[in-house]
Amino acid sequence: MHFTAETSSNGVVERDFTVGEVTGVLWSPASAPEHTPLVLMGHGGGQDKKSPGVLARARPLVTTLGFSVAAIDLPGHGDRPPTAADYYHWSDLQQARAVGESIGPVVVRYSAELAERAVPEWQMALDALQELPEIGTAHPVGYSGAMLSTAIGVRLMAVDPRITAGVFRCFFSSESLLEAAGRVTAPIQLLLQWHDTDIDRQDGLALFDAFASKEKTLHANAGGHHQVPEFEADSTARFFARHLGQAGT
Amino acid sequence: MHFTAETSSNGVVERDFTVGEVTGVLWSPASAPEHTPLVLMGHGGGQDKKSPGVLARARPLVTTLGFSVAAIDLPGHGDRPPTAADYYHWSDLQQARAVGESIGPVVVRYSAELAERAVPEWQMALDALQELPEIGTAHPVGYSGAMLSTAIGVRLMAVDPRITAGVFRCFFSSESLLEAAGRVTAPIQLLLQWHDTDIDRQDGLALFDAFASKEKTLHANAGGHHQVPEFEADSTARFFARHLGQAGT
Incomplete structure (x- = not known):
């Protein structure tokens, strides 16, 4: 893991990082005790690791709970160049929209394929994050997903027992997603x-x-x-506080 | 309204009252500012105004939020003698249980009939409570219902605009209950x-x-x-804090 930039404002330290080809960002409380709980935060389709929605969900977890929050760009998003596979799905998406069809089936295919790439990336990022002294492995880890990143996060939680609490948004149903959800046993909250x-x-x-x-x-x-x-942001924070404990404890 | 008994423990003043034939109890913070928000609290079938479930929901609203909480006995419950109508419904209930039938249809009939008596009683009690200087009419009023008292409270909120926030539990469906819910426009939370x-x-x-x-x-x-x-008690308190404001403000 390489840190490539660092800024600080209003009690939050923001550090851009790369791990392999993955670009990410880590927010930590400026006055961080060692070993803060960590929340992994997924972004929505067409967004990236620093989209307003991600920042809005991340900030209270850092400032109010004293947690660290990490976000990474999904493949083809943010600072990561799209692959042929990404262009293929996006073209399908455009076509469905152009003819007024539901984008559901395309998004289901896209998100399942994206998860095959993104889940191992999240696990690699988490490995690296847990090697940082301010995070470590003493605290449990949470996952907070927007829409597309619900499809990623559910599959991530299904295979990675380090993540012990998840907040998700509803998503287009598919056999594969429901099957993954059926393997998640940690506490979840679904919007x-x-x-x-x-x-x-x-x-x-x-x-x-x-x-x-x-x-x-x-x-x-x-x-x-x-x-x-807006009150759901508070509710999400209380869910994570309940399951991930307090920073420094 | 007549107060018939008063005790105090752990920062909560408990006053039994009667208003007409209705027996009730009012819990207030010992160090009450004038004009606290008020939550009306309904009890479940076979319970009464001081059942453990009612106390458990009432206490945090008083101690944490500084609210006043009032509970009244439903007709035929607690200190109130049953009428012929009550015995009639209870006998139906026993019979359904004895033959292993769903109690749903009986409870639907019973609760609708009970609401016809209990809704005006709640309104009479609320009139009297709002005449107390420590409550007054400056603050909005909430309603918190267990199961049977959901059937009462939804119908109460449908006709009484003084109640501006309600927390309910799910209940057997009926045309009459759904029709009443369709007339409730204030914020609600349903468990x-x-x-x-x-x-x-x-x-x-x-x-x-x-x-x-x-x-x-x-x-x-x-x-x-x-x-x-258990965390739903906290969630209920936050819902009421959001909608009824803080005591003394």
Whole structure:
């Protein structure tokens, strides 16, 4: 892991890093005790590791809970050049949109293929992050996913027992995603928008049902796809505080 | 309103009261500022105003938020003698249980009839409570219901605009309850147990769907009917803090 840039503002230290071909960023509290809990944060499709949505979810975890938060660019996103496979999926996506078809089937194929690349990348990044003295392996690790990164994160949690708490958003249903959810046993919290016209409500309920977690909570809120209430950020922070403990403890 | 007894322990003043034939209890912070927010708290079937479940939900609202909390006995419960109507429904209930039938249809009939008596009683109690200087009318009022008292509280909120935030549990579905929920526009939070073998999951989802509230949140948790996670008490407190404001402000 190589740190390539460092800035600091309002009590948060931001360090860009690379690990192999993967570009990422690590946010830590400026006054970090050794061994903070770590949350891995996924970005949505077409976004990147520093998109506003990622920053908004990351900041309170650092400033309020004293956690470290890491985000990496998905393949073909942010600072990472797209491959032929990425262009292939994006072209399918454009075509579905152009003819007014649901993008669901394309996104399902794309996200499953993307996960095959991104899951090992996350594991490699996590290996490197846990070698840092300020993180270490003493604390459990959480994962927080937006939409596309729910499809990644569920599959990541299914194979990596280091991640012991996850917050996800509903996503297009597929046999492969439900199968992965069925192998997740750690506590999860799932956000569903009740009047979402992009993701079918039944897809969200099926995903929630599929998790094997003994503790799982669905937060369904009135409103459309982009209308997740602000109070859910607080709720996510409390979920992670409950499961990952406090920094320095 | 007549106060009939007063005790105090651990920062909570408990005052029993009667208003007309209705017996109730009011919990207030010992160091109460004038005009605290008020939460009306309903008890479940066969329970009463001081059942452990009611106390468990009431205490944090008083001690942590500085709210006042009032509970009244439903007709035929606690200190209130049952009427012929109550015996009639209870006999139906026993019979359904004896032959192993679902108690749903009986409880639906019972709760609808009970609400016809209990809703005006709650309104009368609220009139009296708002005349107390420590409560007044400056703060909004919330309602927190267990199962049977969800059936009461939804109908109460449908007709009483003083109640501006409600927390409910899922209940057996009926046209009359869904119709009442469709007249509730204030923010609500609804608890559903995902593996509940008493209340059908679809009944809970239909109730959530029916609320006309612009802000409504469903918290579905893994586990059976009696396995509501402890962290939901904290979540309920935060919901009320958000909507009813802080004591003394």
